[in-house]
Amino acid sequence: xxxxxxxxxxxxxxxxxxxxxxxxxxxxxxxxxxxxxxxxxxxxxxxxxxxxxxxxxxxxxxxxxxxxxxxxxxxxxxxxxxxxxxxxxxxxxxxxxxxxxxxxxxxxxxxxxxxxxxxxxxxxxxxxxxxxxxxxxxxxxxxxxxxxxxxxxxxxxxxxxxxxxxxxxxxxxxxxxxxxxxxxxxxxxxxxxxxxxxxxxxxxxxxxxxxxxxxxxxxxxxxxxxxxxxxxxxxxxxxxxxxxxxxxxxxxxxxxxxxxxxxxxxxxxxxxxxxxxxxxxxxxxxxxxxxxxxxxxxxxxxxxxxxxxxxxxxxxxxxxxxxxxxxxxxxxxxxxxxxxxxxxxxxxxxxxxxxxxxxxxxxxxxxxxxxxxxxxxxxxxxxxxxxxxxxxxxxxxxxxxxx
Amino acid sequence: xxxxxxxxxxxxxxxxxxxxxxxxxxxxxxxxxxxxxxxxxxxxxxxxxxxxxxxxxxxxxxxxxxxxxxxxxxxxxxxxxxxxxxxxxxxxxxxxxxxxxxxxxxxxxxxxxxxxxxxxxxxxxxxxxxxxxxxxxxxxxxxxxxxxxxxxxxxxxxxxxxxxxxxxxxxxxxxxxxxxxxxxxxxxxxxxxxxxxxxxxxxxxxxxxxxxxxxxxxxxxxxxxxxxxxx
Numbered sequence: 001x002x003x004x005x006x007x008x009x010x011x012x013x014x015x016x017x018x019x020x021x022x023x024x025x026x027x028x029x030x031x032x033x034x035x036x037x038x039x040x041x042x043x044x045x046x047x048x049x050x051x052x053x054x055x056x057x058x059x060x061x062x063x064x065x066x067x068x069x070x071x072x073x074x075x076x077x078x079x080x081x082x083x084x085x086x087x088x089x090x091x092x093x094x095x096x097x098x099x100x101x102x103x104x105x106x107x108x109x110x111x112x113x114x115x116x117x118x119x120x121x122x123x124x125x126x127x128x129x130x131x132x133x134x135x136x137x138x139x140x141x142x143x144x145x146x147x148x149x150x151x152x153x154x155x156x157x158x159x160x161x162x163x164x165x166x167x168x169x170x171x172x173x174x175x176x177x178x179x180x181x182x183x184x185x186x187x188x189x190x191x192x193x194x195x196x197x198x199x200x201x202x203x204x205x206x207x208x209x210x211x212x213x214x215x216x217x218x219x220x221x222x223x224x225x226x227x228x229x230x231x232x233x234x235x236x237x238x239x240x241x242x243x244x245x246x247x248x249x250x251x252x253x254x255x256x257x258x259x260x261x262x263x264x265x266x267x268x269x270x271x272x273x274x275x276x277x278x279x280x281x282x283x284x285x286x287x288x289x290x291x292x293x294x295x296x297x298x299x300x301x302x303x304x305x306x307x308x309x310x311x312x313x314x315x316x317x318x319x320x321x322x323x324x325x326x327x328x329x330x331x332x333x334x335x336x337x338x339x340x341x342x343x344x345x346x347x348x349x350x351x352x353x354x355x356x357x358x359x360x361x362x363x364x365x366x367x368x369x370x371x372x373x374x375x376x377x378x379x380x381x382x383x384x385x386x387x388x389x390x391x392x393x394x395x396x397x398x399x400x401x402x403x
Numbered sequence: 404x405x406x407x408x409x410x411x412x413x414x415x416x417x418x419x420x421x422x423x424x425x426x427x428x429x430x431x432x433x434x435x436x437x438x439x440x441x442x443x444x445x446x447x448x449x450x451x452x453x454x455x456x457x458x459x460x461x462x463x464x465x466x467x468x469x470x471x472x473x474x475x476x477x478x479x480x481x482x483x484x485x486x487x488x489x490x491x492x493x494x495x496x497x498x499x500x501x502x503x504x505x506x507x508x509x510x511x512x513x514x515x516x517x518x519x520x521x522x523x524x525x526x527x528x529x530x531x532x533x534x535x536x537x538x539x540x541x542x543x544x545x546x547x548x549x550x551x552x553x554x555x556x557x558x559x560x561x562x563x564x565x566x567x568x569x570x571x572x573x574x575x576x577x578x579x580x581x582x583x584x585x586x587x588x589x590x591x592x593x594x595x596x597x598x599x600x601x602x603x604x605x606x607x608x609x610x611x612x613x614x615x616x617x618x619x620x621x622x623x624x625x626x627x628x629x630x631x632x633x634x
Contacts, residue, residue: 225469227425229503233524234431237531250525293551293586295559326547326588330554339587380584380593 011058012065018075022058025065078133078147081125085154088118093161115181119158119188122151126192151192158185221260229253247283254280271307271336272329278311279327286318288325296331305370306391310338312362313387317342321384335372336391343384363387416441417539420459422452422485423467423501428524432465435528440535448472449481449488456489461496462539464489465531466518468502468509480509483516490517499538501531507552515617520544542606543613550585553612557619559583571619574612581608 011029013021023041027034044051064071092111129147133139162182166175232253239246272294279290310327317325321344328339367374372391379386417440423429424447433442444459446452449472456464470481479487486498500518502510503525510521519538522531523546534544545553557563557574559582565573574582577598584594591609595602 225503230425230428230524233503234428236525237435237527238431253525291547291588293547295551295554295586324588326586328547328551328583328587330583341588380589380597383593386587 011062013062013071014065015067015069015071017071017073019073019077020059021064021071022055022062025062026058072138073132076139078125078129078139078143081121081128082147082150082154085118085121085125085151088114088121089154089158092118093157096161096165112177112181115158116184119155119181119185122154123188123191126151127195130195148192148196152189155185155188155192158182159189224256224260228256232256243287247287247289250289251280251284271304271310271331271338274307275310275314275327275329275338279314279325282314282318286322288318288322290314290318290325290327292327292329294329304391305366306336306338306372306389309363309366309374309389310340312366313338313340313389316363316387317344317385320344333393335393338389339386340389341379341384341386343379345384363389367391417463417535418443418459418461419463419465419535420444420446420452420456420461421465422446422456422470422482423465424448424469424471425467428467432528432531435531436535437529437532440532449475449484452485453489456485456496457492460493463535464496464498465535466498466500466513468500468513479516480512482509482513482518486513486516486518497538497541499534499544510549511552511556511616514549514613517617519613520546521549522546523548541610543609545582545585545609545612547586547588550582553616554579554582554586557615571615574615578608578612578615581605582612585609 011025013025014028015021017024023037024034026032027037030037041051041055044054092115095111126148129139129144133143133147159182162178162185165178166182232249235249236246236253239249272292276290276292279292283289310329314325314327317340321342323343325340325342328337328341330337363376364374367389370391372389374390375388377386377388378384416438419436419440419442421429421432421442422445423432426447429445429447433445436442443461444455446455447470449470452464452466452470464485466482466485468480468482470485472481472484475481475484482500482502490496490498498513498518500510500513500521501524502513502521503523514521520534520543522534522544526534537544553559553574557572559574559579563573564579565575580598581594584597585591589597591602591605595605598605
C-alpha cells in the first residue's frame with residue numbers, strides 16, 4: 001500500500017524553497033536528507049558539469065507541488081549570481097592592469113573562460129530578477145532595477161577594460177580575443193535590458209491595438225447610430241407605439257444602445273437604472289412603452305422596498321393599461337419619489353375586492369411597512385391611473401443598511 | 404409623448420421643411436405627418452438645409468440634431484449649426500429638434516441654439532404633428548425627458564427655487580411644478596387642470612423655462628449634460 005503510493009507519486013518541487021526547489025523535491029521523492037542530495041549535485045557537477053545539467057533538467061521538467069500560492073524563494077539567487085559574476089570578472093580586470101602588456105596576450109587566453117562565465121552570470125542575474133523574482137515582496141520594491149544596474153556596471157566595466165586591452169595588445173589573437181570579450185559583454189548588457197524593452201514594446205503594441213479597437217468601435221458606433229438607430233426609430237414611428245413590431249424595434253434599439261455605450265453605465269444598479277431595465281423587460285412581454293425620467297442623483301438601491309413597489313406598479317400598468325406609461329423618479333435630499341402613470345381604463349381602489357391583494361398589499365402595504373407612503377389614484381383628467389410612491393431619505397438609508 | 408395644447412390651428416396648412424440626412428426617415432416622416440401639415444422642402448445636410456430654409460422660409464423646420472456638414476465647429480451638432488446660420492435670416496421660422504440621440508449635451512446644444520422644442524424620432528406621426536402645430540403656434544414643446552433634464556439642471560431636486568421672476572439660473576416654484584408634471588407624462592391640458600390654472604398659463608410657464616434654458620449661464624447645464632449621456 002505504502003510502497004505503491006511511493007511509486008505512483010510524482011516528484012514535485014515545494015512552493016517554499018531555497019532557490020528552485022529541485023533539491024528539496026528530489027530529497028523528498030527519494031526519501032534522502034536534503035544535504036546529501038545537494039552534495040551529490042555538487043560532486044556530480046565536477047564530472048564535466050553532469051550534476052549541473054541534471055539539476056537544470058529537473059528544474060525545467062519538475063512541476064510545482066499543487067497549490068495556489070506563489071512559490072517563494074528564501075535564497076537571493078539574483079544577488080548570488082551577481083556575486084559569482086563579480087567573483088569571475090573582478091580578478092580579470094585587475095589582472096589586465098597589474099601585469100605587463102606582454103603577459104596580457106597570454107592572459108586574455110587564460111581568462112577567457114572565467115570572463116565568459118562572469119558575463120553569463122550577470123545576464124542570468126538580470127534574467128532571474130526579471131522573470132523569477134518579479135512580484136516577490138520579500139525582495140523589496142526596487143529589486144529588479146537594482147540587480148539590473150549592478151549587472152550592467154559589471155558588464156560595462158568589462159567592456160571598458162577589454163577595449164583598453166585592445167589598444168595595448170600586440171598580437172592578432174589577443175586583439176581578437178579582447179574584441180570578442182568586449183562584444184560579448186556588450187551583448188550581455190543588451191540581454192540584461194532586453195526583457196524590459198520587450199515588455200515595453202509589448203505594452204506599446206497592446207496600447208496601440210486597444211486604441212485601434214476603440215477607434216473601430218466608435219466608428220461602428222457612429223455608423224450604427226446614423227443608420228440602424230434611425231431605422232429602428234422609423235419602424236417604431238410607423239408601426240405605432242404599442243404594436244408588436246414597434247416593441248421589438250424598441251427592444252433592439254435598447255440593446256444596441258447598451259452595447260454602443262457600454263462602460264458608461266454605473267455597475268452598481270441604482271433605482272433609476274433598475275426601473276429602466278425593468279421597463280425594458282416589460283416592454284417585450286406586454287404591449288406597453290415606458291418613458292422613464294429621472295431627476296436628481298438616485299441614492300436608492302434597486303434592492304430597496306421602493307424599487308420593489310415601483311416595479312409592482314409598473315407591472316400593473318403593463319398588464320392592465322398598456323400603451324404609454326410614464327415613470328418619473330425624483331430623488332431630493334428629503335425623499336425619493338416614484339410616479340407611475342398610465343393611460344389605461346383605470347380602476348378605483350375601493351372597487352377592488354379586499355381579497356385581491358395585488359395593489360393593496362404589494363404597493364401600498366409594502367410602502368407603509370417600510371416607512372414610506374403609497375397612493376393609487378385616477379390619473380389627471382380621470383384618464384388612467386397614477387401610482388405615487390414616497391420614501392423618506394433617512395429611513396431609506398437605515399433600511400438599506402439593514403438590507 | 405409630446406403633448407401640445409388644443410389651440411385652434413390656422414386654416415392654412417403649416418409649412419414645414421424636413422431636415423434629415425436619411426432619405427428613408429424623411430419619406431417616412433412625410434407620409435406620417437397630419438394633413439394639416441405641408442412639407443414644402445427637404446434637406447440632407449447643413450449647407451442644403453440653410454439654403455432651403457432661407458429660400459422657402461417655412462413656419463417650422465423639423466430638424467435632425469445630427470446632420471453632416473462641412474467644417475462644423477467642434478463641440479456642436481449639425482442641427483445647432485443650421486439654426487445658428489439660418490435663424491437670423493428667417494425670423495418667422497421656428498425650429499423643432501428631432502433626435503435619436505438622447506444625448507443631453509446634443510439636445511441642450513440645439514435648444515440653446517434656438518430650437519423651440521425637442522422630440523424623439525420614435526414618436527408617432529400624430530405626436531410629431533401635434534408638436535409641429537404647437538411650435539408653429541409659438542409654444543415650446545417639452546418631452547418628459549427634456550422636462551426632467553431641466554429640473555435636474557436647474558437644481559430643482561435639491562430645492563433650489565428662484566426668488567425673483569426674472570432670475571435666469573433657477574426655476575420658480577410654479578415652473579418647477581409645471582416641469583414636474585410634464586416629466587410625469589401630463590399633457591399641458593392635464594397640467595393646467597392639476598394646478599388649477601389655464602392651459603395658456605401652462606404654455607407661458609413652459610416658454611419661460613425654455614427661455615431660461617436658452618439664456619441661463621448656469622454651469623450645471625453644460626456640466627450636467629456632459630456628465631450624463633441620457634437625457
